[in-house]
Amino acid sequence: MPDFFSLPRERIATLPTPLEFMPRLTEELGGPRIYLKRDDLTGLAFGGNKTRKLEYLIADAKQKGVTHFITEGGVQSNHVRQAAAAARLGGMQAELVLNTPDDDVPLQGNLLIDDLLGAHCHYAATGPDRKPKMAEIAERVKAQGGVPYIVVSGGSDAVGSQGYVGMIQEMNGQLAEQGVSPRCVYVANGSAGTQAGMLVGQALFGGGYTIKGYCVVPGGAEEITQDTLTLANQCAAHIGADPVDPSLVLCDDTQFGSEYGCPTAEALEAIKLLAHTEAILLDPVYSSKAFAGMMVDIRAGLYANDDAIVFIHTGGAPALFAKVDLLKPILSR
Ligand SMILES: Cc1ncc(COP(=O)(O)O)c(C=O)c1O
Incomplete structure (x- = not known):
């Protein structure tokens, strides 16, 4: 294994972020046990994956x-x-x-x-x-x-993506401590660095789960899958790790909607659902679209009730204040 831990790093994040079971959300969706990795709580001016x-x-x-x-x-x-x-x-x-x-x-x-x-x-x-x-x-x-x-x-280059290599090691430790073996880990994919780093992290630190990224920028699943693989391999090369298995790079563009930054009806439903069940706020541009994709999988019956899945909450809530007009369908007035 490369010496990932000797890489230059400035300790400015509040880590580890919690890995939390969501009991009310799990009950409401009536599907698998849902866990949130709270990277919305990383600190640094309102937190988030960056x-x-x-x-x-x-x-x-x-x-x-x-x-x-x-x-x-x-x-x-x-x-x-x-x-x-x-x-x-x-x-x-x-x-x-x-x-x-x-x-x-x-x-x-x-x-x-x-x-x-x-x-x-x-x-x-x-x-x-x-x-x-x-x-x-x-x-x-x-x-x-x-x-x-x-x-x-x-911040999605070989250097920045390293942050999510480390997140996998942190999360794997928490999963082991809590006795949870998720089948799938859901995450938003914008500039690909988060998912790319996670893929390198999984290759280094293990984890028998699928990592599923949801595209929130235009380009289509095929192109974004390729970009994510390229970046994962640049990150792997930077830290001296082996290239990533291309078959593990899964990017889904079904939740993109009409344009970047514009929440779909399903993303708005996701924001409302998580706020009303667990009092946690998704953002309107990234996390809500990935969360909507996770809801589609649950509703399609992909998981049994004793399965577990993880959603990486990548933050972004400050954008809610700038997009009030787009939130109107889920606001009281
Ligand atoms: C809140 C939030 N979630 C997810 C993402 C996507 O992360 P990445 O750009 O590393 O794919 C971003 C990127 O800007 C973001 O701001």
Whole structure:
């Protein structure tokens, strides 16, 4: 086994996150025993899956003497919000490139937190405009004697994905302690780093469960499966592990809906169900779509009542405040 534990890591997450049985949700759905891995509680400005990736990205940046931590995302990006917080802790200035068609974008949800954290926000009209803008900022930083560090969308590169290699080891320990052997682990797949890291983690630390990722960005299951496999193998190579078995990379695009960021009726039902049973909030862009996919499998009778399954709650609730209009169908008024 490679020496995964000697890799540079900045301890900024609140770990381990709980692995919790959901009794009311299990009863309501009348299916298998459902467990949540609470990565919405990782800490770092409202938590979420990016904290684990940022532990490695910030450590890498620190080793390189970085002064400006540059990254990108949609205007309500959770990754960007957590990157702004991580950069603060690492003593770096966050430079965030956010795409929005809105010239006068309101300070709400994740963007409000970016601002409170003192990040510099730069706006781009579209997603493809972000990369040139990041390069421009990096040049400006260099010209002023600083050291820039550019992080791709979602922190999903070989370094960032390591965070989810470690999550598998942590979760496997909790499953063993609680005597649980899940048949499937469900997770949202946006920029693929979370699922890719989990696949490498499973190859290293074991676990007899299926990992099922739900696509929340356009591209289709085939392309996203390939991207996830490529990233998993880049991460595996980075830490000296063997490549991942391609047959274990499962990405499902049936919950994507009409567009990125727009919750489907099923995702809204998922938000309402988890809030009303366990008082836990899913987000409208990622976790609710993966949760809806898990509900489809349960309702299709895939599991017996004494089976167990795990849902990785990847966080993202701050986006709820910025998407009130889209939540209307499940609000009282
Ligand atoms: C709340 C939330 N869940 C899941 C994901 C997907 O993670 P990844 O981009 O690593 O696939 C994201 C990514 O932005 C996210 O913000």
